[in-house]
Amino acid sequence: MDLFRQKCKEYNLKTTPQRVVIYNEIRNSKEHPCTDNMFKKVRRIFPDISFDTVNRTLLTFTEIGILNVVEGYGGPKRFDPDLNNHHHFWCIRCNNIIDLYNKSYDNMKIVKGVQKGFTVLRKKVILEGICNKCNRRD
């Protein structure tokens, strides 16, 4: 919440009730929701909010760095409230994303080809496959 207020001040954003609710909901989220998921969640608390506001707010949050967008395959955007360095396992069947925390992944070196002239902001490992639940279901 401090981060939120601080960033709002920094970027001249007003702390509207809508933004507060969206911030709290995504912070408390353990998943990687898409905009529509967030809209449904937020509307339980703030029934008159528009989809539009949720969408714009999520994009604004990624711009000011209190949220990340995570990799997907062309479907709806998905957001990640965890700003710590972490990695993902992606189930290609149920589309679930599982967070992975691993020091050796974090410490991975940046390959030479990318160093000159490039700025690397984030580096992450993505594992793709079938999760335990989907495997069990077969």
Added chain:
Amino acid sequence: MDLFRQKCKEYNLKTTPQRVVIYNEIRNSKEHPCTDNMFKKVRRIFPDISFDTVNRTLLTFTEIGILNVVEGYGGPKRFDPDLNNHHHFWCIRCNNIIDLYNKSYDNMKIVKGVQKGFTVLRKKVILEGICNKCNRRD
């Protein structure tokens, strides 16, 4: 081309002229085109093809494993003709994807949390940042 014919046989797909053209174009592509890029490319060779066929064919190709879809952030799907193990640098400004080849990335271990019950089909490293061209442009 052999891979193409073999896979078509395997999955009972007909080798239509449309599919042949699409296959050749994506194979010769050094980029990571989206469906619309492919449509434009293919239409130069096969002017009467529909967008629809290109889209369906690309999806079919990913299903039979002669193409991969690559990670994105909710925009149009992008395809990758390179089936070898490789990694990506992603410019968040110009949206360009640069292929990275690196043995130590290839040899990365799979973390323990994912081993029981999970099937890992692919693993890759994604670097996100600003590419040399975009940096120069500032």
Added chain:
DNA sequence: CTCGGTGCAAAATGTTTGCAAGTAC
């Protein structure tokens, strides 16, 4: 000849924009 593939048009899905009215500061 037959079944899968194509092209078209329409629908569905997801995102963005323009603007009048509202509200945080």
Added chain:
DNA sequence: GTACTTGCAAACATTTTGCACCGAG
């Protein structure tokens, strides 16, 4: 009071679906 935000509606972009016709095997 003013500038930023919101909600709405319409536009846009991308993908998917249904179906009649076509053509590769």
